[in-house]
Amino acid sequence: MNIHKNARLTPRARERIVRQVESGQTPEAVAKAAGVxxxxxxxxxxxxxxxxxxxxxxRSSRPHRLRRPTPAAIIETIERLRRQRWTGKQIAAEAGVSPATVSRILRRLGLNKLSALEPEPVRRYEREHPGELIHLDIKKLGRIGSVGHRITGRQTGMVNRHTGIGWECVHVCIDDASRVAFVQVMPDQRKNSAVAFLAAAVAYYASLGVKVQRVMTDNGSCYRSKTFRAACKRLGLRQIFTRPYTPRTNGKAERFIQTSLREWAYARAYNTSDERTAELPRWLHRYNWHRPHGSIGSKSPISRLGLTGNNLLRLHS
Known part of the structure; x- marks a missing residue:
């Protein structure tokens, strides 16, 4: 409830005048004292x-009941014509009511937008087999000198004692089909770090019995470099790039980054960057092995690789 600035009586003031009348004061005296x-x-x-x-x-100023509500037959006519993709003005002329009435009824029926008549199916792309495509991306995180403003809040006049402490880069890789992820914290986002991470990611998936065929990256300079291109060729990978300024092309990596920030990087207060990095393997293990993913069903990503028997037990241990 929003009380306007000139209101004489608020709910608490109304209770006070009621108590005054109940205690024996006359309504005239209470009205004079309250200025109403x-x-x-x-x-x-x-x-x-x-x-x-x-x-x-x-209370709401809306009436409890309408004097002349729209008949049910007209409402059915409006709905039937709308499902034939008639416009509001066409329906109003045919049904003999005002366009405002048609708009109100369509909004109540959930048919005020034409897209509600034929909802478009969710367009998702997903590779059929693990290893057909992996997504690579990088997220910069500020180094931690002590617990910072994300936990303690910013204080007016307080000098930022962490200025110039530097950055560290989280290189992420996620499989398109299974969503199995691999993450490493690197000192920078230059080509040598990107190549080292790519080799480590391919080796990780190979340990799971998955052969990587393609790698998708954005248009960052490290991924566009000749060194990274040569590394892809040496590892037998075909490199493809996202469309410029189109992060949805690399959406699986973008979504994973947001999840990792929420559940790992900013999940609790870390005293140092090393402490945050040490927590990464434990969180990643839970993400791959135990965390159910609503977008790919109730199974964990690692279960979609089809690993069974001794290999599964060896990797889980």
Whole structure:
């Protein structure tokens, strides 16, 4: 409830005047002291006697019932014509009601937008087999010197003692089909770090019995470098790039980054960057092995690789 700035009586003030009248004061004296008319005092007293304290709160100005509601036959006609993709003005002319009435009824029926008539199917792409495509991306994280403003909040006039402490880069890789992820914290996002991470990621998936065929990256300079291109060729990978300024192309990596920030990087207060990095393998193990993913069903990503028997037990241990 929003009380306007010139309101004389708030719910608490209404309760006070009711208590004054109940204690024996005359309504005239209470009205004069509150600076309102006698009719207002009697209105709130009547509401209190009928409904108690709940009656002292403001109520909607909407009528309890309409004098002449739209007949059900007209509502059915409006719905039928709308499902034939008629416009609001066409429906109003045909049904003999105002366009405002048609708009109100369509909004109530959930048909005010044409897209509601034929909802478009969710367009998702996903590779059929693990290893057909992996997504690579990088997220910069500020180094931690001590618990910072994300936990303690910013204080006015406080000098940022962490200025110039530097950055560290989280290189992420996620499989398109299984969503099995691999993450490493690197000192920078240059080509040598990107190549080292790519080799480590391919080796990780190879340990799971998955052969990587393609790698998708954005258009960062490290991924566009000749060194990274040569590394892809040496590892037998075909490199493809996302469309410029189109992060949804690499959406699986972008979504994984947001999840990792929420559940790992900013999940709790870390005293140092090393402490945060040490927590990464434990979180990643839970993400791959135990965390159910709603977008790919209730199974964990690692279970989609089809590993069974001794290999599964060896990797899990």
């Amino acid at each position: 008319c006698l009719r207002t005092i009697r209105k709130w007293i009547d509401r209190y006697r009928r409904e108690g304290l709940t009656g002292l709160h403001d």
